[in-house]
Amino acid sequence: MSKILFKNGEVVNTARNTVDKADVLVENGLIIDVAPSIESRDFEIVDCRGLLLVPGLVDMHAHLREPGEEYKEDIRTGTTAAIHGGFVAVLSMPNTNPPSDTRSVVEYIVRRSKEEEKADVLPCGAITKGRKGEELAELGDMMEGGAVAFSDDGNWVQSSGVMRRALEYTKFFGGIIISHPEDKTLTYRGLANESPLTIKLGLRGMPVEAETIAIFRDIELVRLTRGRLHLAHVSAKESINLIKRAKEAGLNVTAEVTPHHLVFDEEVLISYDPNYKVNPPLRTREDREAILSALKEGIIDVVATDHAPHADFEKMDEFNAAPFGMIWLDFAFSVLYNELVRSGKMDLPALAKVMSTKPAELLGLKGLGAISKGYRASFFAYNPNVEIIVNREFLKSRAFNTPLYGKTLKGRVEWALKDGRIYRF
Ligand SMILES: [Zn+2]
Structure with a gap:
């Protein structure tokens, strides 16, 4: 060449x-x-x-829906959207159908990624079989097949005993456990943040405590096991203090925030637009500001999109029935450049660091995250x-579930x- x-x-x-x-x-x-x-x-x-x-972006959290839900998105459309948005590597979450809980599904994703030759898809294997939280999946086997991290994303591993074993076991081969911190007994049938505003709007609440209780438990298990934990989509101010203290104690804990929790807060729900329905829910303005500060201070390490494509017949339903999530891969960088860099809240190298350098480092991707010799x-x-x-x-992207649809x-x-x-x- x-x-x-x-x-x-x-x-x-x-x-x-x-x-x-x-x-x-x-x-x-x-x-x-x-x-x-x-x-x-x-x-x-x-x-x-x-x-x-700008160094190629690395997304630690995306739902590409293949195998099983290709009507929402697949590896072709997802990786095209990714490269279109500046992403060169994307961690694909295991809540597919079948779930990515065996080496054969992991290998299938790696093979499909190579066939498409766009952004690299890095499979995230499930922590437990069927993402049911009961029995550990074959983590070592999946790692050999190409998995770079493990998560039951969509579900928190409710059993402390199972989570303890996952953290202990992955220590032997340098695996990283990604937790979706949500105590579902507190968010059951919830639609939005639990707050005075959403009570007024008549939306069933998901309290901040569902997140903080899960994060507290997860951190205590890292203290016990000295394992490696990454916390997905941190949304609440109170969570930041827990993460800060864990880091100060020298625990191997990192965290991510999504673009939507950085640029929107629950006030947008006045529109009842189902495109704003996400999990964890958009919180208060105070939470949003605290999260941005934590990102700037390095308490939160990276931005990860939680790109969650859905078909329009699903997402265009009424707020109660619509699924959670919004798409981001095509335009996340443009939105964050405008909202954070152009507005003076963050400088450009700092944004590139949390979207490229840091996630590449956390996932151990050599050769990504900088425009430098070698x-x-x-x-x-x-x-x-x-x-x-x-x-x-x-x-x-095959989907267009974003509140920014039609916007310039x-x-x-x-x-x-x-x-x-x-x-x-
Ligand atoms: Zn999640």
């Missing part, structure tokens, strides 16, 4: 926290040089003037000044590069 020179881009450097005008030289899928000016010889040249070059040539060009409309034509957003991923291959949109 010939050398490609990406000339005059603004390169985001998350290690130095800078954005520098630089040239990037790529060969055989790797970055072989980054310098203020690289003299071009017989290289193919890609002009990057006016474009931000790294995989996996980055994307972002034009902050072009508008996009979130509509059927724009979205590569500023900023577009012009192209994405993965292992030296360029994807233009």
Whole structure:
């Protein structure tokens, strides 16, 4: 393969926290040089003037629905949406049908990912058989088949004894356990955050305590086992204090937040738009602000999308009946760039760090998370000044369950590069 020179881009450097005008030289899928000016010889040249070059994003939490629910999304549409949004690797959650609780399903996902050749799909195996919380699945076997983490996402592992064994067992092969912290005996049939506002709106509540009780229990088990725990979609202010204390105690605990918990709060539910129905629910403005502060301080480590596609006949139902979740892969970066960077709440290298460098590091993905010599040539060009409309034509995802549908957003991923291959949109 010939050398490609990406000339005059603004390169985001998350290690130095800078954005520098630089040239990037790529060969055989790797970055072989980054310098203020690289003299071009017989290289193919890609002009990057006016474009931000951002390390390829890594999503630690996405639902790609294959196998079993391809009418919502599949590995083809999901990985196309991902690369379209600047994501080069996506952790696919195991609540498929059949669930990803055996090596054969894990291997199927890896094979399908390779066939599609877009964003890499990293399978997340289930912790327990059938995600039922009763019996540990074959974790070591799934790891050998290509699983990079384990979760019963959608369900919390209610049994402390089972969770203890999962944390102990995965220590032997460096596995990471991702908890969906929700005590379902407290959220049963809930629709929204439990608060004065949602009581007024007549929406059955899901109290913050459903999350904090689960997080407290999970952290205590890490204290006991010295295992490795990652907490999915943290939504409440009170959860932050628990995570902060666990980190201060030296426990191996990390956490993620979704874009929706960063940019929306429960006040949007006045519209009764089912597209705002998510689990965990949108909380109060105070929670949203506390979560952003925690992300900036590093108490919350990463942004993970919880991309949750549904068919319109499901999601267009009334608020009570509609399933939880919204899609994000196609446009998460544009939304967060506008809401956090353009508004001055966070700088661009910090955003790239929590969407790329940190998740790559937590999942142990070597060669991702930076535009540096020796790294995989996996980055994307972002034009902050072009508008996009979130509509059927724009979205590569099969689904369009997002409250942003039809809205105009500023900023577009012009192209994405993965292992030296360029994807233009
Ligand atoms: Zn979850």
